[in-house]
Amino acid sequence: MVEETAIPTLADVAARAGVSTATVSRVLNSPDKVAPKTRERVARAVADLGYSPNFGARVMAARQTKTVGAVIPTMENAIFAKGLQAFQEALHEYGYTLLVASTGYDAEVEDAQIRALVARGADALLLIGHSRGRGLYDFLARQEVPAVVTWAVRPDDAGAVPSIGFDNRQAMRELAGHVIGLGHRHLALISAEIAQNDRAAERRAGVRAALADKGLSPDALIYVETPYGFDEGSVAFAQVMAKRPRPTAVLCGNDVLAAGALRQARAMGLDVPGEVSITGFDDIDLAQILHPPLTTVRVPHRDMGRQAALALIGHLTGAAPLSSATLDTSIVLRDTLAPPGHT
Amino acid sequence: MVEETAIPTLADVAARAGVSTATVSRVLNSPDKVAPKTRERVARAVADLGYSPNFGARVMAARQTKTVGAVIPTMENAIFAKGLQAFQEALHEYGYTLLVASTGYDAEVEDAQIRALVARGADALLLIGHSRGRGLYDFLARQEVPAVVTWAVRPDDAGAVPSIGFDNRQAMRELAGHVIGLGHRHLALISAEIAQNDRAAERRAGVRAALADKGLSPDALIYVETPYGFDEGSVAFAQVMAKRPRPTAVLCGNDVLAAGALRQARAMGLDVPGEVSITGFDDIDLAQILHPPLTTVRVPHRDMGRQAALALIGHLTGAAPLSSATLDTSIVLRDTLAPPGHT
DNA sequence: GTGGTAACTGTAAGCGCTTACATTTGATTT
């Protein structure tokens, strides 16, 4: 056991196989360029040594990593999971690896994570939402790292990063419109924090637009903003129900807040949807597990993820320029929404 | 606009600041070794150029990446999220970055992801559970990448990767023991798939042990194994309730399956816990959102994540050898468990 | 046999960065 203890390198493999490093590199990257015999000998050496290429060196020499990064606000729940899963699957089909970093909805952390991923050689990036400093986009441009934004669209700004997402405002506007159409006049909105979160901002704008559509005053909207979480949703619901006139429908910026709201409603002995209607947004699996099942907005998570991946890959391989796409959402009527009742 | 279009390198910065590359490198890595004036000049050049260090090159030259990787079965739900979050936070405190890869509970994918992370220069790894090929551990050893296993412990095998987790078997044994103590005699277990998943296997073993403890036959356990998911839980519950003697308590391998089971019970018009008790495992947030709130096993997610991070960091900095730790779990009695009732 | 060609394989020049070591600078001391 006088084993060489250092981590084996290409050169070690080459030596053991009695070939040059170039040949080893070839069998690793384009096996068909090497004679079967040599290839096998090298393969054996690789196996014997337990050799694994040093990625850093490879990246440096080859200028591409076949990995794409995704920076998401949180892994704490399923909101981004489905889409990311599809994204990952599509990437995998094309031989790319996905690396995920999360930010906890913190802009500074996001900045750092994006830079970390780029520095680490991500060939491309998936970002959530548009709201981040101009500087970051400049940085990406300078580093020549293509990026695509999902979970949102920005129709107005042609110069920004392309987005493959959906129209948060329009979706919420439709849902709120439907709620109002049912006869609700006193609406409340429990929103995620809007600073740094354009999806939340857009959704609120959607509710206001719907109010305006129906000739109601957006100012009458009872509004509470809260961090993300079940408990936060519960607390916000209690707050909102304490207002007068008491809302007959409580729209929530996402399903998680809605779940918290629903729980609180039960705790308060309120019948849903008899005494108060509650809606969510995202249609994550949770929405169907709740009781009653949650009325919400369905987002094409998987489609979005896959399309984003294909767009990025298409761009990386030079097949097509990156372009935006807007996917459709739909309202999923389940059992937490009904016309305003007694009281 | 005759901007140099190439990505700026250390040398570019050095040239612009009128210093050597060594100096630039120093202001980037140990600013205090550089005169304030120079430092500032370099900083300006960095900013002007929008320079960002090439990670690959840095890794290669410096031999460490300050990043640790985590390979988890799935991001589709909150099971690993809490622990990972804590893991990440602790890493962050020490200047490390976390990179996450998921496997979809597929051993081959896991193998690939682990290698990818190592190749990418992860200084250390967080793994879930013990069940994977010996070869992988050899690989890690050879690459000198320390790893720690979480969500499980393996008391018997001293040679393996150290683990910072909890005793799945014992935890489940206690829960099942409690259920039996309540008077239940007909138990069912809805388990996650056991192949490749030692946590699930251990939990099942725990139920069997509890049965044996009380002098009941482990063979009488109604057992269904299913992939992960709400719907899967529902289906499994229906299967299990079709068996005779009909179980009065249905233990689930995790909270997600339990949530599905609970929904199915409602769909079948079964009162929980009046007609049938249901329990989960993990105590993810979801457990409290369900109605009725789920009786389950609390796992010290955050503690586990943090301790794993600290252990890894301690090892990387040479402060302490990696060693195992077993954390305590506890039974959380909520409202889905009661003594067997009528019927 | 020869020359020509295709198929392999080797040589060596970087990729962008860190860092040991050498050199220069500038205080401080005498």
Added chain:
DNA sequence: AAATCAAATGTAAGCGCTTACAGTTACCAC
């Protein structure tokens, strides 16, 4: 003002890999 030494900076040698280019072989057609 010379000597001394610490602080600041520069020089240059790699880190492990890819790849353009050059050199070898092996094989065929003539």
